[in-house]
Amino acid sequence: MDKTQDTAAEISLSTQEFLEKPESQWKSMWDSLKKNKAAMVSLAFIIILVLIAVITAIFPQVLPHDPYEQNMTKTFLFPDGRYWFGTDQLGRDIFSRIMVGTRVSLSVGVIAVAVSMTLGVVFGSLAGYLGGKVDSFIMRIMDIMLSIPSILLAIAFMAALGQGIDKAVIAISLVSIPEYARIVRGEILSVKENDYVQAAKVIGDKDGRIIFRHILPNVLSSIIVRATLGISSAILDASALGFLGLGVQPPAAEWGDMLGRARNYIFQAPYTLIFPGLAISLTVLAFNLLGDGLRDALDPKSRQN
Amino acid sequence: MLLEIKNLTTEFKVKHGTVRAVNGISFHVNEGEILAIVGESGSGKSVTSLSIMGLLQENGKVTGGEILFKGEDLLKKSEAEMQAIKGDQISMIFQEPMTSLNPVYRVKDQIMENILTHNKNMSKKEALERTIEMLRTVGIPSPEERANDYPHQMSGGMRQRVMIAMALSCEPDLLIADEPTTALDVTIQAQILELLYEMREKFNMSVMLITHDLGVVAEAADRVVVMYCGQIVESAEVKSLFAKPMHPYTLGLLKSIPRLEDESKEPLYMIKGMVPNPLHMPPGCPFSDRCDRCMEVCRKKMPELRPVGDHLVRCFLYENGEAEK
Amino acid sequence: MIKYTIKRILLLIPVLFGVSLVVFLIMRVFSPDPAPVVLGEHASREAMQAWRNAHGLNDPIVWQFIDFLKNALTGNFGTSYYTNQPVMKEIMARFPATVELAICAILFASVFGVLLGVVSAVRKNTAVDYASTILALIGVSMPIFWLGILLIILFSGTLHILPSTGRIQPMLQPVGGTGLYLWDTLTSGDFEAFGDAARHLIMPTLALAMYSLAIITRMTRSSMLDTLNQDYIRTARSKGISSHRVVKHHALRNAMIPITTVIGLQFGSLLGGAVLTETVFAWPGIGSYTVQCIQKSDFPVVQAVVLIIATVYVLINLIVDLIYAFLDPRIKYSKEEG
Numbered sequence: 001m002d003k004t005q006d007t008a009a010e011i012s013l014s015t016q017e018f019l020e021k022p023e024s025q026w027k028s029m030w031d032s033l034k035k036n037k038a039a040m041v042s043l044a045f046i047i048i049l050v051l052i053a054v055i056t057a058i059f060p061q062v063l064p065h066d067p068y069e070q071n072m073t074k075t076f077l078f079p080d081g082r083y084w085f086g087t088d089q090l091g092r093d094i095f096s097r098i099m100v101g102t103r104v105s106l107s108v109g110v111i112a113v114a115v116s117m118t119l120g121v122v123f124g125s126l127a128g129y130l131g132g133k134v135d136s137f138i139m140r141i142m143d144i145m146l147s148i149p150s151i152l153l154a155i156a157f158m159a160a161l162g163q164g165i166d167k168a169v170i171a172i173s174l175v176s177i178p179e180y181a182r183i184v185r186g187e188i189l190s191v192k193e194n195d196y197v198q199a200a201k202v203i204g205d206k207d208g209r210i211i212f213r214h215i216l217p218n219v220l221s222s223i224i225v226r227a228t229l230g231i232s233s234a235i236l237d238a239s240a241l242g243f244l245g246l247g248v249q250p251p252a253a254e255w256g257d258m259l260g261r262a263r264n265y266i267f268q269a270p271y272t273l274i275f276p277g278l279a280i281s282l283t284v285l286a287f288n289l290l291g292d293g294l295r296d297a298l299d300p301k302s303r304q305n
Numbered sequence: 306m307l308l309e310i311k312n313l314t315t316e317f318k319v320k321h322g323t324v325r326a327v328n329g330i331s332f333h334v335n336e337g338e339i340l341a342i343v344g345e346s347g348s349g350k351s352v353t354s355l356s357i358m359g360l361l362q363e364n365g366k367v368t369g370g371e372i373l374f375k376g377e378d379l380l381k382k383s384e385a386e387m388q389a390i391k392g393d394q395i396s397m398i399f400q401e402p403m404t405s406l407n408p409v410y411r412v413k414d415q416i417m418e419n420i421l422t423h424n425k426n427m428s429k430k431e432a433l434e435r436t437i438e439m440l441r442t443v444g445i446p447s448p449e450e451r452a453n454d455y456p457h458q459m460s461g462g463m464r465q466r467v468m469i470a471m472a473l474s475c476e477p478d479l480l481i482a483d484e485p486t487t488a489l490d491v492t493i494q495a496q497i498l499e500l501l502y503e504m505r506e507k508f509n510m511s512v513m514l515i516t517h518d519l520g521v522v523a524e525a526a527d528r529v530v531v532m533y534c535g536q537i538v539e540s541a542e543v544k545s546l547f548a549k550p551m552h553p554y555t556l557g558l559l560k561s562i563p564r565l566e567d568e569s570k571e572p573l574y575m576i577k578g579m580v581p582n583p584l585h586m587p588p589g590c591p592f593s594d595r596c597d598r599c600m601e602v603c604r605k606k607m608p609e610l611r612p613v614g615d616h617l618v619r620c621f622l623y624e625n626g627e628a629e630k
Numbered sequence: 631m632i633k634y635t636i637k638r639i640l641l642l643i644p645v646l647f648g649v650s651l652v653v654f655l656i657m658r659v660f661s662p663d664p665a666p667v668v669l670g671e672h673a674s675r676e677a678m679q680a681w682r683n684a685h686g687l688n689d690p691i692v693w694q695f696i697d698f699l700k701n702a703l704t705g706n707f708g709t710s711y712y713t714n715q716p717v718m719k720e721i722m723a724r725f726p727a728t729v730e731l732a733i734c735a736i737l738f739a740s741v742f743g744v745l746l747g748v749v750s751a752v753r754k755n756t757a758v759d760y761a762s763t764i765l766a767l768i769g770v771s772m773p774i775f776w777l778g779i780l781l782i783i784l785f786s787g788t789l790h791i792l793p794s795t796g797r798i799q800p801m802l803q804p805v806g807g808t809g810l811y812l813w814d815t816l817t818s819g820d821f822e823a824f825g826d827a828a829r830h831l832i833m834p835t836l837a838l839a840m841y842s843l844a845i846i847t848r849m850t851r852s853s854m855l856d857t858l859n860q861d862y863i864r865t866a867r868s869k870g871i872s873s874h875r876v877v878k879h880h881a882l883r884n885a886m887i888p889i890t891t892v893i894g895l896q897f898g899s900l901l902g903g904a905v906l907t908e909t910v911f912a913w914p915g916i917g918s919y920t921v922q923c924i925q926k927s928d929f930p931v932v933q934a935v936v937l938i939i940a941t942v943y944v945l946i947n948l949i950v951d952l953i954y955a956f957l958d959p960r961i962k963y964s965k966e967e968g
Contacts, residue, residue: 144648147947148940149902152920156653156936159924160661236773240906243775244921259776263910266794270783277776285771360867363754384873391870404861409883409959419869455959468865 029221032297039293042286049283053103060100065093067100068251076269085275088258089265094272097253098279104254105283108169108238109231115173117227120180125211127181128188139185142178150175151240158246165248168241172234183226187219221298228291232284239280255280306373307511308334308357308479313370315349315356324583326352328535329370334479339505339512341526341543343519343558347580349535350515354481357513358397359387374479393423396472400484402465406456413452416440416471423475439470442507443500462493469500476508483515498525519558523547531555534580534591541616551618553596590621598622634955638948649940650702654695657929658687664927668711685711698933707934712926717934721916725938726809727797728904728915734812734835735900739842740893744882746843747850747889751858752877762847769844774903778837778910785833795912798827838907842896849892853885860884887958894950898943 033039055062064084071091079086085094127138145153157171191197192215200214241247242256243263255276262272315327327349334340342350355361357372357379372379374395379387396419399405407415416436421427427435433452440448443466456464465485472480482501486494502525505512514526522529522543530540531552539552550556560574578595581587587594593603602621610619665678665687673681682688685708686697701707707717750759786794798804798811802823807814812831815824857863858881866880867873908918916935923931955961 140644140648144645144652147645147649147898147944148652148936149898149943151899151902151905152936152939155905155921155924156656156932159927159929159932160656162662232771239773240775243773243906244909245925256773256775259773259779263779266779266782267787270787273776273779273783277773277779280776281768281772284773285767288767288771358868360864388870388872391868393870397868399861399865401861405865407862407866407880407884409887409957418871422869422871457960471865471869 029294029297033293036293036296038289039297042289042293045282045286046290049102049106049286052099053106056099057103063093063096063099065096067092067096067253070251076265076272078269079271086269086271088262088272089269094258094275097258098255098275101253101255101258101276101279102283104165104248104252105235105238105280108165108172109235109287112169112172112176112234112238113227113230115169116176117180117223117230119173120177121184121216121223123177124181124184125188125216128185129192129207129211129215135185138181142181145175145178151237154237154241155244155246158241163246163249165238165252165254168238168247171241172237175237176230176234179230180223180226183222184219187222188215191215191218225291225295225298228287228294232287232291235280235284235287306333307336307375308513309371309373310353310357311371311373313353313356313372314368315352315361315365316368317362317365319364319584322584326365326535326583327356330532330535330537331370332530332537332540334511334513335528336478336511337505337509338527339502339514339525341514341516341522341529342532343516343522343529344532345517345580347534347583348532350517350532351483352535353532354397354483354513354515357481358391358395360397389423392419392472392477393475394477395479395481396475396477397481397483398465398468398472398485400487402461402468402488405468406464408456411453411455412440412459412467413437416452416467416474419471420474435474436470439474440467443467443470443473443504444496445470461489462496465489465493465497466500469497469504473504473508473510477510479511479513480504481513481515484517485514486521487516487518494521495524501525520562531558534583534586536591536619537610537617538592538619539616545615549614549616551613551616551623552592552620553598553622554592557595557597590619631955635952638951642944642948645944646937646941647699650699650937651695653933653936653940654698657933658694658698659691661927661929663687664711664929667927702934702937707937708930710923710931711928717930720919720931721934721938724914724916724919727913728901728908728917730810730812731831731834731838731907731913731915732897732900732904734831735838736842736893736897738835739839739846739896739900743843743846744850744886744889747847748854748877748882748885750847751851751854754855759851762851766844766847769840769847772840773906774837774841775906775910777840778833778907781833781837782910792833793830794833797830797914798823802826834907834911834913837910838900838903841903842893842900845896846889846892850885850889853888854881857881857884883957887954890950890954890957894947897946901939901943 060066064082069092071087074083074087074091075089077083077087077091083093083095085098088094088097123138123142127135148156153175154168154171157174158167161167161170197210197214200210205213238247239254239256239259242254242258243260245257245260247257248254258276259273262269262276266273310333311331312329313327313331314325314329317324317326330349330353332340332342342353344350352361352365355365356367357374359379361367367380370380374390379390382390406412413433413436416439417429417432420432420435421429424432437448437452440452445451445463445466451459451463456467459467469485480501485501486497489497498521501512501514504510514521516522526543528540529543529546531538531546531554533554539546539550539555546555547559550559554576557574557576561576563573576595581591581594587604589602589604589606590596590599590608593599596603600621606621608619608621608624610617611623612618613623663682665681666673669678669681679688686694689697698708705718707721709716710720713720746762746765750762753759782794785792802815802820804811804814804818804820804823807818811827812824815821815827858877862884863876863880866876871879904915905917905921907913908915909921912918916939920932920935923929923935
């Protein structure tokens with residue numbers, strides 16, 4: 001008798017803890033993230049990138065040159081005070097093109113992750129929560145997708161969808177669904193057995209309510225970490241498609257596409273290949289460091305390593 | 306005297322400062338005796354044993370004192386010299402038999418590794434024979450077959466027997482047993498203790514038995530050292546300690562042993578309060594906050610460890626004959 | 631163990647069937663009509679119709695899939711829309727180049743990744759550890775095609791010490807053999823050709839291996855730190871064996887279990903990365919060939935390549951799983967009993 005009461009008390013206690021958890025969890029996460037210099041510098045860098053993307057979209061006149069204007073008399077100018085990063089094979093200002101390209105890369109990264117995360121969460125939740133046949137059906141499909149290297153699958157999708165940045169977003173979103181679905185399913189399987197979820201079931205909550213109110217908030221933190229790291233790999237994948245000539249349509253500026261088109265002039269004008277690559281690498285690095293920082297902030301154990 | 310510890314001090318660097326886990330302790334182990342070191346977790350008893358073996362974690366360091374083994378200071382030995390002693394003259398068994406054996410090697414390979422490390426000229430065949438003999442000695446049924454098992458195929462009690470076989474495979478002079486029975490079922494505990502006792506007789510070795518359980522001490526030990534917060538608070542022959550415990554902490558430990566013959570319906574005694582934070586030790590006696598007989602002086606000054614009768618006790622109660630009141 | 635292996639092989643069948651279906655759907659159902667691309671926009675309607683008929687593209691879609699499956703089982707993937715050569719022949723001509731590059735890259739990444747990871751774990755928080763952490767961060771953040779470009783700028787454009795494209799000088803190309811030039815030149819004793827092939831391999835290998843090297847280093851480090859904290863390591867140290875033996879024989883042997891899985895998974899990203907690396911270095915393998923075929927809508931080739939690469943990838947992961955079971959007796963024995 002005593003024992004049952006104890007268990008009931010424990011359940012109500014953990015339910016309470018859970019209800020109080022979200023707010024304090026975010027705060028303590030932010031507190032420990034603040035102490036991580038690399039993550040904070042990365043966050044600042046990302047905020048600057050977002051500002052660049054927004055400002056160049058609204059006020060293109062802040063750019064030193066028109067990023068699309070071709071001038072065949074000014075091709076391959078070496079970087080100087082006027083053309084900071086030099087000019088490309090069509091005489092366009094590389095600096096201005098990189099600035100404009102920020103918007104493309106950031107939006108590809110964010111949108112692709114948003115789409116694949118949403119679909120991944122839906123499939124993963126269904127598989128993890130319902131289990132049984134639904135689970136094995138969904139996960140078999142995910143296994144099949146995972147058995148094709150993602151960049152190859154994305155290329156195949158691009159062949160079917162045709163060229164274009166919007167299609168690149170779709171291709172990248174599709175190929176990264178399984179990763180999220182797997183994470184969410186795994187988390188749900190482990191969270192499902194927790195006392196507070198069992199308690200909610202005992203109280204008679206509906207499945208949908210249990211998923212949204214009780215399970216997802218707890219899985220959220222690991223999804224956010226995954227998503228931050230996911231943005232970096234989406235940007236990498238998009239730049240790869242761009243590099244292969246499957247990304248934006250000319251004359252649009254995209255970092256990978258700039259590299260792909262300047263590649264033939266590698267010995268003639270190597271600087272045309274330095275700056276766009278640097279832009280991709282730094283952006284990806286920033287999202288990686290921020291993602292690592294978030295993971296450490298969420299899980300103090302991993303930081304000790 | 307086989308082992309003599311003099312003023313041993315071990316410190317750990319942690320995030321917010323330095324923790325002195327062992328604070329200037331001195332004791333000795335005679336040849337052929339079982340010495341028990343008793344205390345709660347955090348009392349420094351395990352750290353003492355790891356200090357002797359040179360197995361402290363990276364952030365821990367012996368900062369003072371001497372560890373004399375057969376008259377030679379182990380702290381002055383080189384790494385190679387220590388390696389020659391460990392597993393051969395001094396060996397150790399641990400609290401967690403489930404995780405103390407390497408999961409990817411057969412038990413025979415793990416025991417043979419110990420034998421071959423310290424007997425460079427021995428052939429593998431001889432080492433295997435010795436291994437099987439050791440497994441038989443520690444009471445593992447059909448040792449020829451079980452020698453080929455992986456640790457996960459054995460129960461906790463069996464694994465602890467394997468650990469003992471491994472530790473004794475080079476017939477050490479001193480066995481350090483760190484909570485060897487804590488993780489085991491009660492019935493198995495008794496068997497393992499019985500085995501240690503037997504082995505002591507058979508190999509004529511000394512045993513340093515580390516435990517938090519005075520019940521274990523009563524059964525097995527010759528002499529007892531009670532530790533609290535990195536210091537020795539009392540030490541005595543086992544009979545004398547149980548007959549006439551002096552330090553209030555020892556008293557508390559004894560009172561909290563459950564007894565079958567106890568017919569009274571009173572709840573089991575518990576020492577009140579908790580071990581103080583090692584980073585914020587009280588200025589006086591570290592037990593003062595939890596002590597039933599705490600006096601004014603206890604909160605201000607640290608008592609000395611001094612002989613009282615045939616005990617050594619660290620308590621102001623015995624300084625001016627206060628205990629008699 | 632044998633039973634487990636057979637079970638795992640049988641489980642591959644539905645996965646590979648699924649892969650074929652996915653590839654078929656993408657290439658034949660959702661892709662635009664290849665006829666105008668192959669024959670040119672201005673070809674006559676009749677010509678296009680005849681071409682579609684000739685390639686079976688007018689058959690009911692289900693029949694097309696069954697045909698595709700049936701032929702794929704016998705290794706027949708149809709003919710290229712352009713060269714009219716059997717697809718299998720086109721692929722086999724290029725496959726060894728990719729295999730050679732991928733093997734070199736995974737060996738490089740595994741050997742140095744494990745080495746670097748072990749050293750950083752054992753010498754935690756020292757200069758070596760920080761350096762390998764930074765290297766790993768750069769490795770996962772740099773697009774491999776850009777790394778390839780930088781290598782070419784440095785070693786070919788500036789220092790002029792390594793060739794920027796191709797596998798070997800045409801004069802030295804070995805005839806026949808396996809198509810793995812390092813192997814062929816070595817076994818025929820042609821050391822000049824061997825040296826030349828090796829020089830051509832250095833940059834593509836580095837570019838392709840970098841990402842995997844970074845991942846394996848990180849994984850090894852954390853896995854080693856984890857095992858070094860285990861109780862059995864303390865037991866090993868208490869036996870008086872050398873610290874070198876503790877690290878190698880006790881810690882690394884256990885840490886290798888998760889590391890093996892990561893190396894297997896890296897093979898996937900490596901096969902994908904080959905597409906980019908081969909394009910940068912004009913490496914005549916199936917990766918660069920696939921990109922060309924996609925641009926030309928040569929779908930039979932693309933279908934075949936994706937299916938073959940997926941098969942190789944799942945087979946490698948099967949092998950990795952078997953190695954895993956071999957490395958971890960807890961798995962091997964529970965599988966046998968169960």
